[in-house]
Amino acid sequence: MPVYQAPVKDTLFVLNDVLKFHQYNNLPGFADADPDMVEAILGEAGRMAEEVILPTNQIGDQEGCVRHEDSSVTTPDAFKGAFNAYRESGWMGLSVPEEYGGQNLPYTLHSAVGEYFSSANMALLMYPGLTQGAIAALLAHGTEEQKQTYLPKMTSGEWTGTMNLTEPHCGTDLGLLRTKAVPQGDGSYKISGQKIFISAGEHDLADNIIHLVIARIEGAPEGVKGISLFVVPKYFIGEDGSLGERNGVACGSLEEKMGIHGNSTCVMNYDEATGWLVGEENKGLKAMFTMMNEARLGVALQGLSISEIAYQNAANYAKERLQGRALTGAEAPDQKADPIIVHPDVRRALLTMRSFNEGARALMLWSALKADLHHRSGDAPQAESADDILSLMTPVLKGVFTDKGYENATNAQQIYGGHGYIEEWGMSQYVRDARIAMIYEGANGIQALDLVGRKLGMKNGKPVMAFFEEVGEFCEANRGDEDLALFTKHIKKGMNDMQAASMWLMQNGMKNPNDAGAASTDFMHLFGLVAIGYMWGLMAKAAKEKLDSGEGDKAFYEAKMQFARFYMERLMPETATRLARIQTGSETMMAVPVEAF
Template sequence: MPVYKAPTRDARFVVNELLALESYGNLPGFENATPDMTDAVIDEAGRFTSEVIAPLNQVGDAEGCTRHADGTVTTPTGFKDAYRQYREGAWGTLAAPIEFGGQGLPHVIGFVMEEFLASANQAFAMYPGLANGAISAIVAKGSPEQHTTYLPKLVAGDWLGTMNLTEPHCGTDLGLIRTRAVPAVDGSYAITGTKIFISAGDHDLTENIIHLVLAKTPDAPESSKGISLFIVPKIMVNADGSLGARNAVSVGSIEHKMGIHGNATCVMNYDGATGFLVGEENKGLAAMFIMMNAARLGVGIQGLAQAEVAYQNGVAYALERRQGRAMTGPAEPQEKADHLFVHPDVRRMLMDAKSFTEGMRALCLWGALQVDLSHKAGTQHEREAADDLISLLTPVIKGYGTDLGYKTATDMQQIWGGHGYIIENGMDQFVRDARIAMIYEGANGVQAMDLVGRKLALNGGRAVQALFALVDAECAAAGGDATETLVAERLAKACGELKAATMWFLQNGMTNPENIGAGAYAYMHLTGIVAVGLMWLKMARLAARTLTDGTDETLFYEAKITCARHWAERFLPQAGALRREIEAGAEAIMALPAEAFATA
């Protein structure tokens, strides 16, 4: 049976010590974010996810979801009761707006819960997680009436939401969608079409589901400029807020997937279903990006989450399994073999995993703070600066975070050897569940192109220049502790490679745009290595200061310093190779004719 214990101590370290959340107490929403309060929320979230949600992970994987003849779906054993406890505990309301029934806490706290929930059971976490994007879009673009009708129920978790974007013939290229929205005399629209890969498309967790559907009106342009967004309830909502008739939306089938079996990934059929326009006609793209950006950060957290739970099980096995002897001689001569921990290659994988998960956790929660500051910072300049940073790093958190999350899951499976390939031990599920995060909400190649093709040039490159300035300032401030100095030196060099790669794109991307496409993925990873390196420099400095001041948790802080050193010695040097990969350009990649790839 796989194990999971939410990393509450590390989350508290990031929230209270690294981010010093209490120091923002003068800003709206931060007033109650005291260490005592955040510690209590984090610890209880850890208990709930570890004890209630995690035991259902293998259950959901084995059972999957069931579609019934009437086009409805039931979830695996235990999911409905667990969701009831989730809703009654108000876990989905942590960072939701107060005016609609939320607790209004910083997104930082909400992100902690998202990680714990996804580590415990990613398939389960996707049900309430998808409602966050729907809430964000309705808050930003919905009418006052839509706010009143839908948001209190969505925030409370009485209803859940979905995002309906993809169709059989189009994925990322949403300009190709065929779903049609025909206006009716009462101001509503008749929605007709088929959507695929719809996570949580139907289930038995709530009495209603609010689908947000992209469609085109009859006279809309055929490009992405003709997209509109519609609210399509599963059950119609009466004027008094009660539920009415069943809408003309149903599940055609449930996809048979590699992983996340406990989540109902559905083919959705809209047969003249009643929908309501969100925002302006033909302006659905802006609303879509609100949903997508929220979802992409959430998926980045899923990458971290699967890495964390796989890492915990890799550690547990390495502590238990005896195999071979230490290279320097038997560590325990009285035993027939030593534990796996004596082997440097096993240690390599475990150190890679520990330094990634803790560094990525810091980056995700630091990113959540930027989300908060982009809305609530005291000045327009501060809000703009925070928005620049999180906009730039969203594709990095999603792309790099899920790539390394998947690699970590496979590395931890590798530690188990042949036993990791056996289903009962659960390591295969972490690998299978982690794989989808690299694909959905925009495949990672799309994230890389978003970063290089859109984000770098935005506002004259203001965001990436801000990142460079932040890294430069942190490196310049380093001193004293030997590890901090090492990390700063290696980070400064890696950031220099990132600056050079950025300049190369500016010089060579305009003359041949394929150079951007060929190098974008490497650039995303280079940015991820630097961004996580920035977090490790901050953490190394904080840990060294804490040890100097004196602490009862010496092992915890010494481990931070060792992990920072590991990132500096093993990850930051990859920056040079990634830069050279970028500067190779597109010539060889694009040289072969398509028929040369055929093998038969």
């Protein structure tokens, strides 16, 4: 069975030494998150992930979910106990306001522990993950009555939540949806239609399931301008909070999937189900995007989570598996062969994974801190700036982290050789589970289009210019430090490539939209390379300061410097390749006639 050790020490390094998390203790919720409390929270989350959640992962993959004749769904046997332990420990409401039963701690901590839990069992953690997204949407757009009705039970985990967007004919283009909502004259609506690919749509882990559903009110405009959002509970709720009759919503079938077998991915049938409007009529897309953006950050975290646990097991295997001899002579002459970690190409694969994981973790926490500043800062310009950067970064996080998560899962599988293809070793499951993260919550090609089509030019380019300015200031401030010169040089070169790509897109993308489309994925990954490179610059600086002071674990900080050098020397040069591809434009790919494919 695969093993896992939560990277608590690495997370603490990012929070304490890189982000200086304690400096934000003037913000609501941060005062309670002092260094000792943060360490205790991360330690307990790591323990639960390792001891309670991880043992359910392979079992859940093998057993899967089962739909019964009455349309009910049962999850794998081990899931209920693990889910109850998770919710009873308060993890569901870690960052939810106290008035609804939460702990109001920073979202940054929610992201940190979310990585551990998702590494341990991605399919299981989708149940609370979707719930937390639904909570975010209701907090932002629900009425006070809706918040009081739903949020306390969802925060406790007694009830879970979903989001229902996709229909058989309607995926990314939500303007095509057919699900209809008929007003009843008493403030409620009758919802009818079918939704597909609904994660956690029906299951036995909670007493009630609160569905957030997009539909079109009779007579509403066509397209996205006529979409409204509704809350549709599985069971009606009495005035005293008790559960009543079953609503007109049921699971029609379970999808047979490549991975995440432990999560119930449902076809949901709405047969005049009663629902209530969330937010304004015909403004549902804006409300749903609150949940989708939260979900996209959660999916980005899944990419990192799978990459981390796959790496850990591949590294362990490489240190134990004996095959061949080192190219420079026997490293273990007392044994019949050397462990495969002596081979340069194995090290290349492992270091590629490791340097991504640590850089991506820092970028995720840096971005999560922006979310906290947006929601909790009393300084309006600071809050707006943080939201701008987070909006810009969301498609990069979702697209790059999940692309790399899948790539690293297959790299880890490759380390195992033939054993990686055998189910008992667990690597095959990570590859299968990682694949969906590139698809759901907006396929990665859509994320790339969103980045170049909307986010890059947002507010006349103000957010991306702010990012360039921040990275440039770091390079300028540290260019005279010989120990950091390698890092600032590579970061500056990568940023120059990104600026050149941005300028090319501005000059060509408006004239020929196909040029923007052809460049989008390369630009998204170029952005990711630079952003993670910037994180490695910050981490190298923090590690150097620790080494210079003689404080802490010398080997830990020296390893940080080595991983940073690897990233700069081996991965950052890819920005030049991405730029070269972008600048070729779309002429060749669009000139090929359809018949030639």
